[in-house]
Amino acid sequence: MMDEGTELSVTIAQIVQRLKGAHLHSQLEKQARECLHRPEIKLESLKEDVRNFLRVSGWERKLQNAVYRELHILPPPGHPAAPPEHTKEPLAYMRKAQASWEKRILKSLNSMCTELGVPLARKRPIPEQKELTNKWNEMGTDEPDLSKFRPVYAPKDFLEVLISLKNPNHDCREGLTARSHWGLIQISLNVRAIPQMREAYPELSLTCCQLGIDDHAHIPPDLFESEHIRIGNKVVSEQDSAAAQQYSRQGCPTGLRAQLWALILNATNEPEDIMHYEQLKAAVIHHDLLVDNLIYKDVKLTASNDDYYFVFEDFLYQVLLCFSRDTAVLEHFSYNSATPPKSYIQGKTGTEEFAVVYPPNGVVPFHGFSMYVAPLCFLYNEPSKLYSVFREMYVRYFFRLHSISSSPSGIVSLCLQFERLLQSHLPQLFYHLQKIGAQPLRIAFKWMVRAFSGYLSTDQLLLLWDRVLGYDSLEIVAVLAAAVFAFRAENLMEVTSLASAEAVLADLSTLKVMPLLQIFLFA
Amino acid sequence: MTGNPVDCTVKSTVALQIGDVVSDSFRPGVYITDVVFGEPVNIQEISFKNSYTAFLTVRVLRKEAGSEDGSTKWVTCVRNHCLMANPHTEEGSQDYFSIYRQQMLTQPDNVTTVRLIQRQPSSVWLNFNIEEIKIYPLVHEDSERDVPSWLSTITPVEEPLDLNGLPDPDEVSSSIQQMWALTEIMQSSQTSASIGRFDVDGSYDINLLSYT
Numbered sequence: 209m210m211d212e213g214t215e216l217s218v219t220i221a222q223i224v225q226r227l228k229g230a231h232l233h234s235q236l237e238k239q240a241r242e243c244l245h246r247p248e249i250k251l252e253s254l255k256e257d258v259r260n261f262l263r264v265s266g267w268e269r270k271l272q273n274a275v276y277r278e279l280h281i282l283p284p285p286g287h288p289a290a291p292p293e294h295t296k297e298p299l300a301y302m303r304k305a306q307a308s309w310e311k312r313i314l315k316s317l318n319s320m321c322t323e324l325g326v327p328l329a330r331k332r333p334i335p336e337q338k339e340l341t342n343k344w345n346e347m348g349t350d351e352p353d354l355s356k357f358r359p360v361y362a363p364k365d366f367l368e369v370l371i372s373l374k375n376p377n378h379d380c381r382e383g384l385t386a387r388s389h390w391g392l393i394q395i396s397l398n399v400r401a402i403p404q405m406r407e408a409y410p411e412l413s414l415t416c417c418q419l420g421i422d423d424h425a426h427i428p429p430d431l432f433e434s435e436h437i438r439i440g441n442k443v444v445s446e447q448d449s450a451a452a453q454q455y456s457r458q459g460c461p462t463g464l465r466a467q468l469w470a471l472i473l474n475a476t477n478e479p480e481d482i483m484h485y486e487q488l489k490a491a492v493i494h495h496d497l498l499v500d501n502l503i504y505k506d507v508k509l510t511a512s513n514d515d516y517y518f519v520f521e522d523f524l525y526q527v528l529l530c531f532s533r534d535t536a537v538l539e540h541f542s543y544n545s546a547t548p549p550k551s552y553i554q555g556k557t558g559t560e561e562f563a564v565v566y567p568p569n570g571v572v573p574f575h576g577f578s579m580y581v582a583p584l585c586f587l588y589n590e591p592s593k594l595y596s597v598f599r600e601m602y603v604r605y606f607f608r609l610h611s612i613s614s615s616p617s618g619i620v621s622l623c624l625q626f627e628r629l630l631q632s633h634l635p636q637l638f639y640h641l642q643k644i645g646a647q648p649l650r651i652a653f654k655w656m657v658r659a660f661s662g663y664l665s666t667d668q669l670l671l672l673w674d675r676v677l678g679y680d681s682l683e684i685v686a687v688l689a690a691a692v693f694a695f696r697a698e699n700l701m702e703v704t705s706l707a708s709a710e711a712v713l714a715d716l717s718t719l720k721v722m723p724l725l726q727i728f729l730f731a
Numbered sequence: 732m733t734g735n736p737v738d739c740t741v742k743s744t745v746a747l748q749i750g751d752v753v754s755d756s757f758r759p760g761v762y763i764t765d766v767v768f769g770e771p772v773n774i775q776e777i778s779f780k781n782s783y784t785a786f787l788t789v790r791v792l793r794k795e796a797g798s799e800d801g802s803t804k805w806v807t808c809v810r811n812h813c814l815m816a817n818p819h820t821e822e823g824s825q826d827y828f829s830i831y832r833q834q835m836l837t838q839p840d841n842v843t844t845v846r847l848i849q850r851q852p853s854s855v856w857l858n859f860n861i862e863e864i865k866i867y868p869l870v871h872e873d874s875e876r877d878v879p880s881w882l883s884t885i886t887p888v889e890e891p892l893d894l895n896g897l898p899d900p901d902e903v904s905s906s907i908q909q910m911w912a913l914t915e916i917m918q919s920s921q922t923s924a925s926i927g928r929f930d931v932d933g934s935y936d937i938n939l940l941s942y943t
Contacts, residue, residue, distance in 0.1 A: 217910040287827035314940045328937040398820040551937040568929030
């Protein structure tokens with residue numbers, strides 16, 4: 209590969225290009241211009257003084273945070289000869305599988321459209337626009353007839369696709385060998401085993417204090433909690449993204465979590481963010497999309513039925529409807545193996561000037577999608593801030609849970625890692641479950657696709673997502689799934705059918721996440 | 732990445748195995764691909780697309796300097812360059828790679844044939860190969876180019892001429908020029924700030940989604 213110096217230059221150039229048109233760039237220029245009036249800026253040492261001023265006033269830190277954010281989402285520098293689809297997903301057979309899965313989704317949407325006679329998109333007449341504007345804060349009181357709509361797909365449909373995923377170059381002729389897959393996933397991806405996880409996640413070790421374990425009621429707060437909160441306050445006052453991420457590995461205190469997550473994700477609530485959100489709201493008012501009905505249905509079926517989240521129903525509509533209209537989300541498709549669905553307006557099929565993306569953000573929601581947003585409602589009560597944080601979490605992590613890719617945080621890797629961890633840690637349990645027709649992945653998949661949202665109690669879920677943000681990876685979700693099986697292993701060894709295995713693992717709301725993870729990885 | 736690839740003939744791949752290629756059920760673990768040039772070339776870069784090869788050894792047939800009758804010698808340029816970190820797993824299996832002159836053990840000058848020895852020790856894969864082989868010749872840089880000031884702060888400008896283990900100035904300058912060219916391309920293209928409109932001239936009437 210190219211030597212490190214060249215790679216660094218390419219990365220720098222890419223980040224500079226991305227930040228050039230951003231609001232931060234114009235703000236920095238404005239600040240630099242205005243500071244020229246200040247007495248401490250001398251002509252002889254102009255450059256140094258301006259840079260000093262920017263550092264002292266906190267603007268350099270904002271730039272650092274912005275660069276850090278870009279580094280997170282920037283795909284690794286590829287080879288110049290590699291085509292763009294290679295950046296999205298290097299393995300050809302996975303690209304093909306993703307494309308045919310997407311085609312199925314499109315067909316399903318199209319047939320829903322023609323069967324129900326509902327257009328994919330239409331402009332709302334003015335009276336309807338007025339009505340929606342008035343009802344914006346209480347869309348949950350609406351009871352539209354959603355019986356005809358059905359979700360485009362559910363996680364179990366997606367699981368079947370992943371199970372059937374095969375590498376045509378993979379030798380599966382022979383019977384059971386050392387290299388065979390006795391789980392459902394038949395792909396040989398590089399997943400980390402326990403020794404490597406221990407090295408990668410040292411902050412979770414038994415000797416390291418953390419929230420979720422060492423803030424328990426009977427442990428005096430002076431041992432860890434007070435000091436941890438003090439450091440947390442310092443991190444927030446410094447406004448340092450990278451420090452917040454490192455801090456989050458040991459858990460975020462409840463009072464600081466909202467600010468820390470926003471810092472890690474560099475999700476700001478500046479006037480331009482609020483304006484962007486208002487623009488999206490206007491777009492929702494102007495156009496009615498078929499996808500909106502899917503969102504309504506999903507919220508009604510999942511979040512509204514959940515004891516913890518039903519109060520946030522209105523927030524969920526406000527976030528998800530706007531999310532569908534946000535074209536800024538399209539950027540993430542350069543590193544997502546998925547491709548946004550395309551259509552042509554006014555029936556002008558084939559004419560590129562009339563090509564549009566549908567929905568505008570390119571993401572078709574599936575059954576359970578609203579659960580990605582629901583836990584965040586506990587942290588943020590301003591819709592525009594909630595929206596910024598959710599959008600950033602989606603384009604960094606959640607999109608990997610419902611697209612076929614070889615990424616280490618992708619759902620295929622998570623499934624394989626779950627199976628491998630269980631196979632090496634509890635081979636007897638795995639073999640027993642496999643024999644009775646209760647493949648563990650069939651039960652754990654729905655947890656992992658939602659990153660456990662809706663299955664754990666909220667405070668535990670937020671502790672889990674602290675680590676997802678802290679380690680910038682969804683791997684911990686797969687480890688938790690294996691840890692849950694390990695915890696209930698005794699009961700599971702007694703069951704004799706898939707249904708009874710499901711029953712043993714039906715209720716996870718009493719589980720404490722951090723002790724489970726710690727024991728599984730380090731004990 | 733400099734210049735155009737050299738015209739070359741890529742010979743068909745030969746498997747190295749004991750016994751008959753056709754009748755034996757054993758799959759070979761080593762393949763050899765030869766790339767022949769019309770005339771001797773000074774190689775700058777070899778780029779290719781991997782297809783499940785784990786390790787690559789590159790040997791070149793060099794025309795000996797100063798010999799009139801064209802005596803040639805095989806030398807190893809790269810030994811067991813790792814393409815797949817774990818030969819049993821997919822990482823790196825379909826990636827694009829480049830091997831540069833600077834990484835080679837011996838100078839690939841006056842080369843008539845390049846021999847690519849591909850190894851895949853894992854029995855997990857049915858086939859392995861390397862594809863899209865392109866070989867770039869050494870291009871002589873004779874024009875002076877201005878280096879932007881921020882770039883010069885990354886690489887040190889002052890270098891003592893006494894090379895005590897320091898890199899050759901010519902090599903450094905050629906790699907700086909490569910970096911500069913890349914950054915120029917990036918900076919001259921437009922900003923990526925999006926406007927946010929999803930409709931075309933106010934219209935977003937869509938009937939059906941397109942499958943192509």
